[in-house]
Amino acid sequence: MHRRHRATTALALICALSVLVLPGQASADPAPPPSAGGEGDKSLDQVRREIDELYRKAAVATDAYNLAEDQAQDQSGEIVKLARSIVAGEQRIEKLKDRLGAQARAQYRTGGVPRSAQLMLSGNPDLFLRGAGQLKQGQQAVKRMLDEMTRTQEDLRTYSKDASTEWTKLEANRKRKEKAQKEVKKQIDAAEKLESRLEAKERERMLQLERDEQYRAQSAWLNSGALKGGKGGAATSQGRQAITYATAQIGKPYIWGAEGPGGFDCSGLTQQAWAAAGRDIPRTSQEQWRLLPKVPVSAMRPGDLIVYFSDASHIGMYLGDGAIVHAPRPGRNVTIAGAGSMPILGVVRPG
Known part of the structure; x- marks a missing residue:
């Protein structure tokens, strides 16, 4: 099957390129010049144009579907990233709470007397000065933890809000996809229904009319320079x-x-x-x-x-x-x- 497909592809390329080699005679449509049409071709050509228009509408709806699908995938990915950020933020807050809890438990073990008061009551100036420095460092560490917790909580609120927005967009795109999908099916079904009414000879003739029109358009385009x-x-x-x-x-x-x-x-x-x-x-x-x-x-x-x-x-x-x-x-x-x-x-x- 694969060899047959490659052979078919190669043959199609050879046939196409055989009519493209001379710049002065370039034409990508190997069809013969347009054939003369009779009165019956007029109504058949109207059917062909109607079918083409239905397929064009289907193509527009397909683009809408593909765009909604692409955006939905992007939004799903963004929601996953936000969810991971929320989990990481919650874990960070738990760690900060544990550290602050450890500070509180240490103070409880001293009877609730602040470290500064203990140092002042010690009566040892060197111990007081050394301890005061440690106390300041401890206070700064606690402040940094509290500040970090505040920032992390703000980030979580932002992540949650962004996730809600992305969910709203995702739902809107889901509805757009469904609407576009229905429109594609509607237009293709209508086109296929029109084609199914034609006899084999009519379909063959309609295909020839299509080739004739493409030939004329291609020739005019090439002749335009x-x-x-x-x-x-x-x-x-x-x-x-x-x-x-x-x-x-x-x-x-x-x-x-x-x-x-x-x-x-x-x-x-x-x-x-x-x-x-x-x-x-x-x-x-x-x-x-x-x-x-x-x-x-x-x-x-x-x-x-x-x-x-x-x-x-x-x-x-x-x-x-x-x-x-x-x-x-x-x-x-x-x-x-x-x-x-x-x-x-x-x-x-x-x-």
């Missing part, structure tokens, strides 16, 4: 590692919320690819767009991430020569596609 200049240069060593990981996943299914190894959503693929290259990046396409350094399309280089649609709901990794590797949507597998086959919002550079 978007890649002219080549300012981005070659991939960095980290970029090459990220590309190696991402292309090795070709053929694996899109699974919403997944980060591998069996399947990926779009940002799960890009995140794990760059993690394999030693660079941690945010989990969602929207956070990757928001937080990673932006570069002009004309200056992008292999390994950069191209963000799609105005809401940053999709992302893919640039391979060079006008191609990306990405996890398209539910029902599809990780594949190579034209970088301009979808509306580009911008480009970000993890490293």
Whole structure:
């Protein structure tokens, strides 16, 4: 099975690269030119666009789910740290209480007469002076213990308050996750229901219409001169590692919320690819767009991430020569596609 998967991956790469080698003819979509459509294609194309829109809404909801999941994990970790701090603080207070208790017990054994009074009544000036110094040191030690206890108690109150805040956030994120999960399921179910009504020939024709549209978009993008200049240069060593990981996943299914190894959503693929290259990046396409350094399309280089649609709901990794590797949507597998086959919002550079 593994040899067959590697062979499939290698074949996909060869097929894609075979149409990318000539800069003047670069096209990451090996599909033939658009075919002529009839009147029946109009209604079928409307269904396709409706299905695409449902999957796009599912992608937005998936990003919301992934972000809530990521934040919930961070908050859970913070709560654990706070809990440990509270336990450590309580143990420290117990130790301070024991030490102060020892001081009190020592005084009780002297009959409750303060050490200062005992020294004054001794009648020995040398003993008095020596003891007075010891007494001062003892008083300072007690004061330090009391001050430390006060600070520790204040810290415990802060830790408890922070823990309560994190619990509130965690509960809010749990609800956000549940809501997003329901929304993802709702949109995917609606899309699959629409697709299930189509006959096999209609589904095949609809797929061809999709390829036709991607071909037109890719051709228009290449003809616009978007890649002219080549300012981005070659991939960095980290970029090459990220590309190696991402292309090795070709053929694996899109699974919403997944980060591998069996399947990926779009940002799960890009995140794990760059993690394999030693660079941690945010989990969602929207956070990757928001937080990673932006570069002009004309200056992008292999390994950069191209963000799609105005809401940053999709992302893919640039391979060079006008191609990306990405996890398209539910029902599809990780594949190579034209970088301009979808509306580009911008480009970000993890490293």
